[in-house]
Amino acid sequence: MVLMWLLLFSWLLAQAVNRTVRTKCLLTRPFELQEEYYRLGDHLVGGILPHLKTTVAYAPFEKPPENKRIVRQVPKNYQHILALVFAVNEINKDPALLPNITLGFRIFEDTYFARMTYQAGLSFLSTGGQMVPNYRCSRQQKLLSVIGSLYSRISMQMASLLGLFKVPQQFGYGSFNHVLKERTLFPSFYRIDPSEAPQYMGIIRLLLHFHWNWIGIIAPDDDSGENFIQALTPMLDQNDICVEFTQRTLSETSVFYTSKYNDISIAVAVKESKAKVVVISGDSNTIRNLMLPLYRYQTRTKQSIDKVWIVTSQWEFAAVGNFFIWRTVETFHGALSFRGHTGDVPGFHNFLRTLDPRQPKGDVFLKEWWELVFICIFKKPHSYPGGLKNCTEKEDIENLPPSVFEMTMTGNSYNVYNAVYLMAHALHATYRFGSPRAMMGNDKRLLNVQPWQPALLVVIIRCIIILGFLSLQILAFLKSIQFNNSAGEEVFFSENTERSAGYDILNMAFFPNQSSAQVKVGRMDPWAPPGKDFIIQADTIVWATQKLPSSRCVESCLPGYSRKVIEEEPPCCYDCELCPEGSISKHTDAERCVPCSEDQYPNQSKDHCLPKNISFLSYQEILGVVLASLALFLSIITALVLATVIKYRNTPIIKANNREFTYVLLISLLLCFLSSFLFIGRPMWVTCLLRQIAFTVSFSVAISSILAKTILVVVAFMATKPGNRARELLGKQGVNSILLACPLLQVITCAIWLGTSPPFPNLDFHSLAKEIIMECKEGSVILFYTVLGYMGFLALVSFVVAFLARKLPDSFNEAKFITFSMLVFCSVWVSFLPTYLSTQGKAMVAVEVFSILASGAGLLGCIFLPKCYIIFLRPDLNNRGHLLRNRKAGT
Secondary structure, eight states, rough: OOOHHHHHHHHHHHHHHHHHHHHSOSSSSOOOOOOEEEOOOOOEEEEEEETTTEEEESSSSSOOOOOOOOOEEOOOGGHHHHHHHHHHHHHHOOOSTTOOOEEEEEEEEEOEEEEEHHHHHHHHHHHHTTTTTTTOOOOOOOOOEEESSSSHHHHHHHHHHHHHHHHHHEOOOOOOHHHHHHHTTTEEEEEEEEEEEEHHHHHHHHHTTTTOOOOEEEEEHHHHHHHHHHHHHHHHHTOOOOEEEEEEEEEOOSSSOGGGGGGGGHHHHEEEEEOOOEEOOOOOHHHHHHHHHHHHHHHHHHOOOOOOOOOOOOOOGGOSSSOOOOOHHHTTTEEEEEEOOOOOOHHHHHHHHHTTOOOOOOOOOHHHHHHHHHHHHHTTTOOOOOTOEESSSSGGGGSSSSTTTSSSSSHHHHHHHHHHHHHHHHHHHHHHHHHHHTTTSOHHHTTTTOOTTOOOHHHHHIIIIIIHHHHHHHHHHHHEEEEEOOSSOEEEBHHHHHHOOOEEEHHHEETTTOOEEEEEEEEEEETOTTTTTTEEGGGGOTTTSOOOOOOOOSSSTEEEEEEEEEEESSSTTTTEEEOOTTTEEEEBSSSSSSOTTTEEEEESSSEEEOEEEEEEOTTHHHHHHHHHHHHEEEEEEEHHHHHEEEEEEEEHHHHHTTTHHHHHHHHHHHHHHHHHHSSSSSSSSSHHHHHHHHHHHHHHHHHHHHHHHHHHHHHHHHHSSSOOOOHHHHHHHHHHHHHHHHHHHHHHHHHHHHHHHHEEEEEEESSSSSSEEEEOOOOOOHHHHHHHHHHHHHHHHHHHHHHHTTTTTTOOOOHHHHHHHHHHHHHHHHHHHHHHHHTHHHHHHHHHHHHHHHHHHHHHHHHHHHHHHHHTTTTGGSSSHHHHHHHHOOO
16 A cells, blocks of 8 residues: 555646756756657657668878868768658558557668767767757657667667666667677667578588689678678588688778788788688678778789679668769679668659658758769859769669669668668557557556656656567567568567568679669578578679689598598598498588498499389290200100100110119109209299299209119129129119118208208399399208218219210120219319309309209210111111020120
8 A cells, every 4th residue: 555655646747847847958058969760649750760870981092181081971861761761651641559549750871980870879868959868858759669770889879778777679780690699788788680590501502502612701800700600610510611810990980091001911811812702700890991092902913803702781882872983893793792681662662752852841851862873063152063964853762773762662671661660660569568548548547658867866766667668568469460561471570579581592794884773593591491491593693703703621522422531631621432342422521421322322422222123033035045955855855855864765775774773763854854943033932932842853863873773783783793692682672772861861961951941032133233133042051062962973973884884795785875974963063062052143053053954964865866876777686586695795
């Protein structure tokens, strides 16, 4: 209750003191005010904006007297003021945004001088026509916000001053990241140009797009330059982009002529550097202070500096001015410049066409600007025109070149336009939240807001009650305001009170006829979907060197190579190393080679992976067809021989060598030839399981039958000798047991093989570089070579027995032919082993099939070819009389 009475008493006292302040000024000798552009309203938007005398530089050809400042006029900056006026006019015409509330403005020129800045700032807090700090003696002003300045130093001065008086908001635009970092000192400071983070990423993307990794950096010698270097350097390091040199240039425009006037060291460093790309950060003053040493170097050495300049958005090309020396700017021919994206604001073009110096409507800057851009003068009494023509007031601003003035909003003008609308939307939200009746004109409580006057304690309490509410609410709403402007683009502040937007990439060209052009060649949009966030049209870019330059420490590693870091060298200076076998690199300057997948292999250039072909011995290729045809042919021959033997089974030549064993031998050879078909074609589980088993068992039976036939001949011969009991020990039953027992052992071994580790189909991705081998894996290698070894053992025993019986006297003795056939058989399989082990894929299968066919053909030809010769060509020898005569001769 006591607090309520205290607040009521304070409010009454504040009203009484306020009436006193309104009727009497306590300071009778005010300061003289600057020239201002003023329009009355319920709330005022202040502005300290550049007009003409905002940039101070020196002429490159003549050195002025010591410490003299030369003001360079920049007519294009006048558009910043017009953008604010146009936005206020649109808002006042909008019945829905601020109904029954009129916005006014008060604009001072940004002269860049500290004294003038403080004077303009105090003018916002004083009465009209006089500057009396802390007092308002006549006109009641409800200052809502202040927009300005373009330069960081001026923005900090304004923030320090206006913050003392609790002016709710101050908007700044330009290069001043360091201001935003000190939020405790500047809590109501907002930045209206886009966040620079997308711009930094755009620079990185631009460098990566053109494969530039060896660059130079030029930044102003102030906090903004240091912040730029600190923000960009980590991003360069992350993308393996090296900085060859970093130069700092003067950032101030009010340059005093000292010993540095003739210093061209920065130009020498740029020219002698290997880097062909230089990134420049800074406003128009920084660029201008760089132009002079570059121009001086070129005039002294007669050498051009052919570099690609990448300029940040703080510099507008038009800020160079109207009558600048073109030769100082030609160095920047082909430069790439970032600019905050601007929308096409409807109505602004028509608004500019209504500018009339005869009816300035309070615009104190219009006539001076008109005289400058049209190089004329308005008639004044007692004035000498100085050789200039009189202004006819019929000049057409649409005929002005873009370097002097543009009919569309530039980047900074667009930012001013959006800032006014942001403030209007925040004020709209504040009124709706605080008192809806105020929006309808029924409640004047919020309309009577006054800035804080710290000289009066009572007014402090009043500001806490009224102004504090408005300022806090506007600040709160301002952070959450989000709307679409008249250009159809979304406008809002990001979390760090920076407006988030995209950047356009411009290409600057300067021509010998002193004309210029800026062409949009790309865009960086952080809100666009991936793949469309960075767009660059490289074909439309004009380069100073007539072609795309290369700015690298070393030439790029081509696809198929990877970078190899060199010790004690920057990461951009590296060697190129060919990718190892089985790996590729698709891009230039690959950090490492990437292995292809198992089913792929590198092409010859090692920049792409190709699918591997599946390899197996098929019936569609020549080798498979030849082997299959050979197997079929031998099978038919064997079948014909078997039919011949059966047909002539009762002849002496067949009966003399145990025809039953002959049947078994021919059938087993036929199976051997047929088993080779299991090796041809796509391997499957059944074929893998049967082919080695069928082949080894069939050959074991064949060799066993040959061994039995040979033993039978030996036994028959030994039985003719008196007292020899070989016939009793190795009779027909004993020979039959050999025929059964020997293959049985092979069958048992194969059964163990199938039961423990059977063969299976397998895909071999690694044996051949370009092929996937589809094969039958043998399972147990030991058992595989065991069955082959056992078959070789039988062949060796048969060879030894046949060799010992080769001279036995017999008309149809097969021992000699068996010996030769076993020699062929053993030769084939001895040569098979090293050949089989040294080949891979289908060649390995082909070797095994050929060995089967060759060894089988050797047995078939050596044993049965003589018999067929006698049967078909010498039937006279195939009789019993011939057999008996040979036996007698042998005995």
